[in-house]
Amino acid sequence: EPLLETKRFGRDYHFYASLPSTNRTAKELARQGAPEGTVVLAEEQTEGRGRLGRGWYSPPGLGVYFTVILRPAVPLSLAPQVTLLASVAVCKALETVAGVQPQIKWPNDVLLNGKKFCGTLTELNAEMEAVNYLVVGTGINVNQGPDDFPGEVANVATSVHATTGEKVDRARLLAALLRSFEADYDHWLTSGFDRLRVEWLERAAGMGKTVRVIAGQQEWVGKAEGIDSDGALLVRESGGELRRLISGEVSLRPE
Ligand code: ATP
Numbered sequence: 001e002p003l004l005e006t007k008r009f010g011r012d013y014h015f016y017a018s019l020p021s022t023n024r025t026a027k028e029l030a031r032q033g034a035p036e037g038t039v040v041l042a043e044e045q046t047e048g049r050g051r052l053g054r055g056w057y058s059p060p061g062l063g064v065y066f067t068v069i070l071r072p073a074v075p076l077s078l079a080p081q082v083t084l085l086a087s088v089a090v091c092k093a094l095e096t097v098a099g100v101q102p103q104i105k106w107p108n109d110v111l112l113n114g115k116k117f118c119g120t121l122t123e124l125n126a127e128m129e130a131v132n133y134l135v136v137g138t139g140i141n142v143n144q145g146p147d148d149f150p151g152e153v154a155n156v157a158t159s160v161h162a163t164t165g166e167k168v169d170r171a172r173l174l175a176a177l178l179r180s181f182e183a184d185y186d187h188w189l190t191s192g193f194d195r196l197r198v199e200w201l202e203r204a205a206g207m208g209k210t211v212r213v214i215a216g217q218q219e220w221v222g223k224a225e226g227i228d229s230d231g232a233l234l235v236r237e238s239g240g241e242l243r244r245l246i247s248g249e250v251s252l253r254p255e
Pocket residue numbers: 049050051052054055056057058107108109116117118119141152153156157158250251252
């Protein structure tokens with residue numbers, strides 16, 4: 001029985017025992033013309049990245065680290081929706097394969113019991129206000145035990161195994177992730193963001209709660225109220241004004 005049930009995602013793939021970063025290699029391949037759906041997969045990353053230049057700890061044997069190249073013919077302004085749809089696709093795959101109920105912390109973290117086990121990082125290349133290519137990287141802590149995290153992340157990190165007590169077959173999980181991701185991406189291309197917005201909100205962590213918004217040097221506190229039809233986060237300031245946040249440079253902390 002074939003593992004991979006996709007049409008395009010993962011049909012071209014590049015596997016490496018070790019890479020600095022799957023996103024970095026995917027960007028090189030995209031520049032060289034690699035087709036949509038090309039996957040870069042690494043058993044470990046030595047310089048895995050999160051947002052804003054932060055590191056993503058990616059040890060061998062325990063996690064799944066991969067990047068998909070996308071070439072949607074859409075304006076630049078729709079690109080942030082891809083980060084949100086990737087998080088939804090990860091949740092749905094994990095719900096099916098591992099029977100867990102992940103939550104999403106805007107914009108790109110996926111949580112189990114309030115701790116991070118997955119991050120996605122979308123990077124963009126644009127020409128003339130239109131997307132040329134996107135690379136969407138996903139790092140998932142799969143079979144780590146509670147003691148397998150380094151000190152800096154031990155308090156904030158978890159894994160699928162640490163949550164369920166079961167070991168997950170990583171090849172099967174990757175196949176499910178690619179299937180889920182392709183289905184949601186194709187839905188987005190043909191039908192837009194509406195259904196994905198609902199599915200995102202069903203899994204959203206922290207809605208209705210007070211959050212600290214950190215945007216460069218600026219910090220303020222407000223109440224997270226949802227996401228709008230574009231995927232921007234809606235946060236109500238103490239003065240009553242509703243602000244729209246685009247994912248680029250903004251971080252949220254519980255307050
Ligand atoms: P934001 O809330 O703005 O997304 P973040 O700190 O969650 O900020 P990310 O870019 O999403 O930033 O992820 C990088 C951060 O995740 C690192 O700074 C580290 O604290 C944490 N981290 C690194 N590796 C792992 C891992 N394997 N599992 C869980 N958390 C990790």
